[in-house]
Amino acid sequence: MSMNQNLSKIIEIVRNHNRWRRFECVNLIASENTMSPLAEAAYFTDMMHRYAEGKPRKRYYQGNKFTDEIELLVMDLISRLLEVEFVEPRPISGTIANATVFRNLASPGDKALIAPVQAGAHVSHTKFGTLGALGIQQIELPYDVERWNIDVDRAVKLIEEVRPKFVTLGASVYMFPHPTKEIADAAHAVGAKVVHDVAHVLGLITGKVWPNPIHEGADVATSSTHKTFPGPQGGIIFTNDKAIYKAVSKTVFPWFVSNHHLHRLPALAVTAVEMLKFGEEYARQVVRNAQAFAEALSQEGFKIPTENLGYTKSHAFVVDVRPQGGGAKAAKLLEDANIILNKNLLPWDPPEAVKDPSGLRIGTQEMTRFGMKEDDFRELAKLIREVLIDGKDPGEVRKKVVEFRRNFIEVKYGYDVPEDLMKSAIKVPMIL
Ligand SMILES: Cc1ncc(COP(=O)(O)O)c(C=O)c1O
Structure with missing residues (x-):
């Protein structure tokens, strides 16, 4: 294949994908979403080529005065949306958010309780995924199949027996809120922390139709930013616990990210503004x-x-x-x-x-x-x-x-690209 043939092939693949998934399919995957046109426009920036190791205003790289500004704005907007004190937006995915929190709360050989895999625990919570890679032992919480939820009484007994370093709640299939308060009371009584992974329901929490686990006693929450919350693919950690925030902020870089994919940040900020409004x-x-x-x-x-x-x-x-x-x-x-x-x-x-x-x-x-x-x-x-x-x-x-x-092509509950911005934009056509 010549170089030109390769290029035509690439364009054809992208075109086929875009047309098929954006205009011809009905998407019911529970972990996906689409950004608004304005967030998509804000995603395509020069920031995608830059590095900014470290925290805003304390970077190891020069050239970050505007990325600092946008990162601080994201932290502020999301902490307003979630009504929490501390937001760490640098994990580049929900899995990386989990890795950072898990490793801060436990060391290799320690024990963690998780929801059973068949009941929707994400692979990153398990011995097959991030938890296993960190050498943390997985013990499954008892599950009540009739109620499709954690069995609280048996879970409390298990927490007292095992005395884990932390308990993870939240799941990838999640029809009813997990009992954060009851689990947090039992965990705190044995000195364990509660991590609640809200990757799937973040947009329901910001929309106030699902309980915010931090307000119900969880010590720290992790999430993706692109499932019910319709932002760019990425991760966040949020908490009201200053010690946990400081620990995860000190370690997300350099443990789990170097470059935190800066072009996510303006798109995340746009989505946060949209979610505050709609x-x-x-x-x-x-x-x-x-x-x-x-x-x-x-x-x-x-x-x-x-x-x-x-x-x-x-x-x-x-x-x-x-x-x-x-x-x-x-x-x-x-x-x-x-x-x-x-x-x-x-x-x-x-x-x-x-x-x-x-x-x-x-x-x-x-x-x-x-x-x-x-x-x-x-x-x-x-x-x-x-x-x-x-x-x-x-x-x-x-x-x-x-x-x-064909009846459902335009994104609602978000902003379009304003005319004046269209005029000044570098044209970035979606290949169709
Ligand atoms: C509950 C839960 N946590 C974490 C993740 C991982 O998120 P990411 O794909 O952003 O790494 C998922 C992904 O679907 C999930 O369902």
Whole structure:
């Protein structure tokens, strides 16, 4: 292949991806979102080429007077949004935020309690991921499958018995708030800390429809900035505990980041401003949509295991698709129809079922951002039934999905690029 052929190939791949995922698919992946046009414009800056090791105003590199300003503004805006004292925005992902906090609270050989993997713990909480890489021992909290939540009484006993360094709450499938207060009381009584990973629900917390774990007794929270919170991909740590803040701020660099990907910061600041303005309306609609969608799928004939609990209080829910041939088959058939979601372990699955688990995980946050309301999700439930229950050809249903998606192209609950800025901008076309 000549260099020119390579370039054409690259452009073709990018074009195919952009068209497919941005304009032709319905995205129900619970961990993704799309930034507003203004945040996207603020993402493409010269900052993507720069380094700024260290804290604002105390950098190891020259050239940072404006990156210092934007980083301080991000810290201020997010601490206002979350009503907390300290925000550390340098982790470049939720996983890096977790690594920083875990390593500060425990050393290799120490013990940590986590939610069970089948109940939605993120891989970074586990012995297979970041916790394991740090040499910290994983012990699973007891889980109540009927209530889809941590079993508080048994968890308190386990905390007293194990006396861990810390307990991690929060998960990647998370329909009902974890019992932060009860766990924090038990943990604090044995000198343990509580880390609450709110990666999935950050935008619901800033929208005031989900409890803020710091206000309920957690010592420190970690998060991604790009799931229900519709910012650039990245991570944050927040807390009201000055000692924890100082420790993580001293160690995120140099332990886990050098360059903290500065171009995230202006886009994160724009998203924070948007969430201060539109965040409550957005979050309420996300949850209303999730409840209406789960109910509609149930009416179409699907099994929603949390039906008797009111389906969900978050952006996400799971569907038990064993009657439709299991999670792997269902997710692939839907992808062929341009409906994108992921297969997921359900609490009764053994960990080795990860490649073909019982469930699908569904999130409404991104399509809510593109303007979908309850009735639109009801229509989508019918298209899903056509593929998975009626056995229609996914290629045929795909045509209807592409038509359907045409109604939801513009990002809501955010800002456009103003005209005067368009004129002065270096043109950065999205390849379509
Ligand atoms: C609960 C939870 N924590 C952490 C992460 C990791 O976040 P990131 O992908 O930003 O590293 C995820 C990712 O999906 C998650 O679900």
